[in-house]
Every structure is written in C-alpha cells, then in structure tokens.
Amino acid sequence: MFAIGEFSKICQVSVKTLHHYDRIGLFKPEKVDNFTGYRYYSEEQIEKVLLIKRLKRYGFSLEEIRELLAGTNERTFFSKLLKQKQLLELQMNETALVIREMSAHLKSLERTGDIMAYQKNYEISVKEIPERAVLACRKKMGVEEFGKYYSTLYERVPREKVTPNGITGAVYYDEEFNPECSDIELIVGIREKEKADKIMKKGLCAVTVHKGGYSSLSDAYGALITWISENGYECSGAPYDIYVKTGFDSLAVEDWETEVYFPVKKAEK
Numbered sequence: 702m703f704a705i706g707e708f709s710k711i712c713q714v715s716v717k718t719l720h721h722y723d724r725i726g727l728f729k730p731e732k733v734d735n736f737t738g739y740r741y742y743s744e745e746q747i748e749k750v751l752l753i754k755r756l757k758r759y760g761f762s763l764e765e766i767r768e769l770l771a772g773t774n775e776r777t778f779f780s781k782l783l784k785q786k787q788l789l790e791l792q793m794n795e796t797a798l799v800i801r802e803m804s805a806h807l808k809s810l811e812r813t814g815d816i817m818a819y820q821k822n823y824e825i826s827v828k829e830i831p832e833r834a835v836l837a838c839r840k841k842m843g844v845e846e847f848g849k850y851y852s853t854l855y856e857r858v859p860r861e862k863v864t865p866n867g868i869t870g871a872v873y874y875d876e877e878f879n880p881e882c883s884d885i886e887l888i889v890g891i892r893e894k895e896k897a898d899k900i901m902k903k904g905l906c907a908v909t910v911h912k913g914g915y916s917s918l919s920d921a922y923g924a925l926i927t928w929i930s931e932n933g934y935e936c937s938g939a940p941y942d943i944y945v946k947t948g949f950d951s952l953a954v955e956d957w958e959t960e961v962y963f964p965v966k967k968a969e970k
Contacts, residue, residue: 702731702732702741702742702743703741703742703743703744704739704740704741705719705730705739705740705741705742708742708746708747708750711747712747712750712751712754713754714750714754719740719750722750722753722763723740725763725767726767727753727763727766727767727770728746728749728750728753730742730746731743731746749770752770753766753770756769759782759785759786759789760785760788760789761785769781794954795914795916798913798914798916798954798955801955802913802917805819806819819920823909823910823911823920823921823924823925823928824909824910825907825908825909825924825925825928826907826908826909827905827906827907827908827934827965828905828906828908829903829904829905830903830904830905830906830908830962831903832900832901832902832903833868833888833890833900833901834890834891834892834893834894834896834897834900834901835868835888835889835890835891835897835898835899835900835901836854836857836858836863836888836889836891836897836898837854837886837887837888837889837898837899838850838853838854838886838887839872839874839884839885839886839887840884840885841882841883841884841885842882842883842885843881843882843883844883844885844915847871847887850887851869851887851889854887854889855889858889858891861896862896863891863892863893863896864891864892864893865889865890865891865892866890866891866892867890868888868889868890868943869888869889869890869943869944870887870888870890870941870942870943870944871885871886871887871888871941871942872885872886872888872939872940872941873885873939873940873941874886874939888901888941904937904938904964905937905964905965905966906962906963906964906965907925907928907929907934907962907963907965908960908961908962908963909921909924909925909960909961910945910958910959910960910961911958911959911960911961912955912956912957912958913954913955913957914954914955914957915957915959918942918959918961921959921961922940922961925940925961925963926963929963929965933967933968934965934966934967934968935965935966935967935968935969936963936964936965937964937965937966938964939964940961940962940963940964941961941962942959942960942961942962943959943960943962944957944959945958945959945960946958
C-alpha cells in the first residue's frame with residue numbers, strides 16, 4: 702500500500718487532485734485509516750489513475766470520465782474514444798484555419814496600417830436576381846444540423862424525379878442569429894418549376910462573394926450591411942447564402958466560395 706504522498710509522486714498527480722477525485726467519487730483510495738484519516742492506495746490502482754490522466758488529456762471532462770469508467774463495456778468505450786478523436790480533429794482543423802486567417806490579417810495590417818482592411822476587400826454590387834425554383838426545408842435548427850436536413854432534400858430528388866440545377870443554400874429568417882437554434886430554410890435549386898416547394902421571388906439583391914470557411918461569414922454580412930447603408934439602400938427581406946465551392950468539391954477551406962445575398966430596395970428619403 703502507498704500513502705497518498707507516495708502515490709501522488711508515482712502517478713505524477715497532486716495530492717489536491719487525488720482529494721478532489723475522492724470527493725466527487727471518481728477515484729477513491731483503497732483504504733482510509735479510521736483514526737488518522739490517512740488515505741492509502743494499492744499498486745493495482747496505478748493503472749486506473751493513469752487512465753484518468755490520459756482521458757483528461759484527450760479532452761474528456763471529469764464527469765464524462767466517471768461515466769466512461771462506470772462499467773462501460775469495451776465497445777462503448779471504443780465508440781466514445783473514436784467520437785472524441787473526430788472532435789479533436791475538427792478542432793485542430795478549425796485552429797489551423799484561424800491561424801491562417803490571423804496570418805493574412807497580420808499581412809494586411811502591416812501593409813495598410815488599417816486593422817479592418819481585411820473586411821474592405823469584398824466586392825459588392827446590386828443585381829436583379831431571377832426567380833428560383835427550389836426544394837425547401839424550413840425548421841428551427843442549429844448550423845450543425847445542416848447535413849441532416851440537406852440529406853432529406855437530396856433523398857427527394859430521385860423519388861420526385863426532379864433535376865438539381867447546382868444551387869444549394871440557406872435562408873435566414875430570424876432577426877437574431879443563434880447557431881444552436883434559428884429559423885433557417887435550406888434550399889436545393891431544381892429545374893422543374895411545377896414540382897418546386899416554393900419559388901423564390903426575383904428582385905434586387907446586394908451581393909458579395911465570401912472566400913473561406915463559414916465561421917467567418919459574418920465578415921461578409923458586416924461588409925454588406927455597411928455598403929447597403931452607405932449607398933442609399935435598405936434591407937427588404939431575409940438574407941441567404943448560396944454555396945458555390947465547398948469541401949464537397951475537394952477544396953481546401955480557404956478556397957471555398959459562398960455567395961451572400963441581401964434583398965434590398967432604395968431607401969426612402
């Protein structure tokens with residue numbers, strides 16, 4: 702048996718941490734002396750505390766670790782580790798993208814001396830947009846649910862014998878943006894007008910193209926709002942995105958292109 706200090710040294714875990722694990726029921730000592738309150742640990746417990754350390758390094762919370770160790774079978778354990786690995790890979794890719802964006806921002810700042818110069822690179826124009834026949838799915842959804850609902854739309858294509866025209870997008874109806882639950886309509890353009898769920902009306906739109914990941918789409922939105930206000934227009938409908946180049950085209954994130962549309966009308970004087 703090891704006293705808590707010795708066990709702490711062997712496992713490279715602080716005594717304070719071992720006390721905390723005991724309090725929350727994650728990892729208890731093998732024995733507690735009834736008279737002194739001293740905690741003692743067995744050699745067999747070394748493996749468990751080392752596993753806890755590794756799971757923490759993998760990004761699991763202490764509560765998640767407790768659930769993993771509470772009689773979880775091997776198959777479930779493997780499944781949860783695999784899911785966490787995929788999450789870490791997504792986070793790593795997002796971090797790499799942020800670093801590239803920061804590098805471009807630094808170059809822009811060094812060249813121009815303007816901290817917001819990167820947002821002034823958007824080319825914005827007003828265009829008369831034709832009507833669009835689309836299959837549509839409008840729900841309260843989070844952005845992470847797009848894939849699920851797009852799948853339901855594309856499953857309808859062969860079933861309803863319609864022909865996609867290459868347009869895929871999303872319309873945002875809420876005044877406020879909530880990435881976890883917003884009033885969003887996903888659209889897939891089709892050629893057969895008579896089979897469409899809806900016809901998006903033709904009309905004037907302020908339009909720009911955003912290059913890069915979706916996490917920085919707000920830059921394009923901000924540039925459009927500023928341009929609309931400064932050029933005598935006002936918004937007249939729900940904005941929407943059309944995904945022109947995406948990861949499905951086997952492109953790097955920085956090469957993705959999204960067309961952003963804001964329906965507009967001439968501002969009243």
